[in-house]
Amino acid sequence: MDAIWWWVIAAVVLIALALLLVPQMRKRNVESRRQQAAEVREEAQEHSQVVREREAHATQAEAAARQARAEAEQKLAEADKLETEGARRREPAVAARSEYEEKLQRADELDPDVDTDGDGRADRVESDRDDDVRDRGDVRRR
Template identity: 85%
Template sequence: MDPIWWWVIAAVVLVAVVLLLVPQMRRRQEESRRQKAAEVREEAQDHSQVVREREAHAAQAEAEARQARAEAEQKLAEAEKLETEGHRRGRTAAEAREEYDEKLQRADELDPDVDTDGDGRRDRDGLGDGDGRRDRDDLPGRDRDGDGLADRDRGGFGDGDGRLDRDDLPGRDRGDVQHNT
């Protein structure tokens, strides 16, 4: 046989081997890719659980935020309602106080035993500051002279509480009350 035939036979065998090995290599490669795809799917499945948990937490947080906002809006509406009611009641109380003061002033004007000033107001019990009302600064031991200090008890000493107690004795001043001498 000619050597050329040997070359032709070798080429045919080589082509046959290549034709047999290429599909087998492709199958191996495909199987390897299938395994890799299965691994990626498994990782994605694991990750999908994490994603669902995060989505559930986000949805829960959004629901809580909506509920908190609704509660806050409800409380704001309630506060506004109460504020309006407070203003209304304040006006009503002021009107009632004004009516009461007017009636007292009218009674004082009519009463011949009551000394009134030019505005028809009286100084009740000799304690008042002339504003026609008995309030805190009209009480004994309060600041009736408006100097910001408690007035003294009788006798020129004391803390202005209207009682004679240990801290009113000479030499026992607590030091918390300034005295005008």
């Protein structure tokens, strides 16, 4: 046989080997990719538990925030109501205080033992009544 035939036979054998090995290599490559995909899915599954836990914690935190906001709004409404009530009660208290001051001033004007200046205010020695008035924080200073 001529050398050319040997080259042709060698080429045919190499082509046959290539045709046999290429599908096996593809099969091995496909299996390798399947294995990689399975590993990635397993990692994702493990990560999904962490994600669910974080979502649960976030949901709990949001619920706690909503509850705290509702409680704060309720307290604010209660504070507004109490402020309104305080203002409503303040008016008669101020009127009563004014009446009280006027009566004290009138009594000082009538009392011959109390020295009053020209505008009717008493210049007297401090008494128990002055201490009572001074002890109250909501009383105007005379």
